[in-house]
Amino acid sequence: MAHEPARPSRGERLGNDAATGALTLGFIPLVDCAPLVVAAEKGFARREGLDLTLMREVSWANIRDRVALGHFDAAHMPGPMPIASSLGLGRPAVAMVAPFSLGLGGNAVTLSLDLFAAMAETTAGDTDQFRRFEPMAVGRALAIVLRDRQAAGREPPTLAIVHPFSSHNYELRYWLASAGLDPDNEVRLAVLPPSMMVDGMIERQIDGFCAGEPWNSLAVAAGAGVIAVTKSALWRQGPEKVLGLRAEFADRFPEQTAAMVRALYEAARWAADPANIGELALLLSDPAYLGTPAAIIESDLRGTLTRVPGTAAEPVADFLVFHEHAANFPWLSHALWFYAQMVRWGHVDHTAAHADTARRVYRPDLYRAALAPIGADLPRASAKVEGALQRPTPVASRLGRMTLGPDGFFDGRLFDPDQLDQYIASFRS
Secondary structure, eight states, rough: OOOOOOOOOOTTTTTGGGGTTTTEEOOOOSSHHHHHHHHHSSSSSHHOOEEEEEEEOHHHHHHHHHHTTSSSEEEEEEEHHHHHHTOOOOOSOOOOOOOOOOOOOOOOEEEEEHHHHHHHTTTSSHHHHTTTTTTHHHHHHHHHHHHHHHHTTTOOOOOESSSSSSSSHHHHHHHHHTTOOOTTTTTTOOOOOOOGGGHHHHSSSSEEEEEETTHHHHHHTTTOOOOOOHHHHHHHOBBBBEEEEEEEHHHHHHHHHHHHEEEEEEEEHHHHHHGGGHHHHHHHHHHTOSSHHHHHHHHHHEEEEEEEESOEEOTTTTTTETTTTTTTTTOHHHHHHHHHHHHHHTOOOOHHHHHHHHHHBBBBHHHHHHHHHOOOBBBOOSOOOTTTOOOOOOOBBBBOOOOEOOOOTTTTTOOOGHHHHHHHHTTOO
């Protein structure tokens, strides 16, 4: 069962109880924390000799800091966060590793009713694409509205993100830039915890946000916004949360780290089973975890979203993937894509040393070592060309049964991690 955040007493620091298998893991109340909850509640952790205590936190900054300081042994984290921590972005550097991906997708961009209505009036040439919520058409409509407002002397809209070094920030920036907008000058980007997004919209303090579920759906249910773009439309089966922990912990406690990976692997597989969706929705709806209606959580788990207040839910392909298509594998190419976006937006200088630091955060070696003994199917490669697959595609794997994709970016770009320098340079031309 989860507990509210508590501050440790003097001397209560990293790994004091890890040798016995008693671990404290942090999480934010989001649907994609499901593998941690399932591991703790359905017995998968106990089968691995672990006694998990889940601690709910309010903000990603708290999660990062409490892992860095040893208050948490590991945590639910946005994929870029352990990379940023290892690079020393936003706080003193603490080397972290990510041996497990908690899933793919699950985020969305929600815009206020007023802003979205103004966008709908601009779409004479892209009406069909706009109505289908195609990211490029929605982005172009947003660009027209923002430039009209700028010409009229109005302030730019405020769009909230959950943390500066989050997948949310980088996918929102990627989308805005692809529509011809400058995220640092034509909008205001503000940081808010996910649980405060809906109130920010209701109080008209923000004009939109990028966050994980259930907060987008709750904004729609409150009549405060429209889900304009989903992450799965921006980058189908794009990376999202990881299990993040200090490199020091992984080195000191390799058996416990491997046990966490195995427990989460089995938990993610359970969460991905359609037969378990109803039970999982009820479990996550508990006040100890999300404390939000099970019906909304169940819709998220089934990949059906109500995008506009008062309309019917509609299916969204690959909205949230917990296990299929190697969703739990920590691909080096995911880490390097996040790093490339950090460089693109001036968050870190591009050097060989920085790229190597980012590459060493995601740990497919730890994933393989933990899961090979239980007969899991494992990809032969540790990186791949991102965005290249337009349909499910078999790939080389340990058991020969693995399929990946589709994984395309909405703008048709590819990311080849072997061409990192060229990819970064392409954004400067």
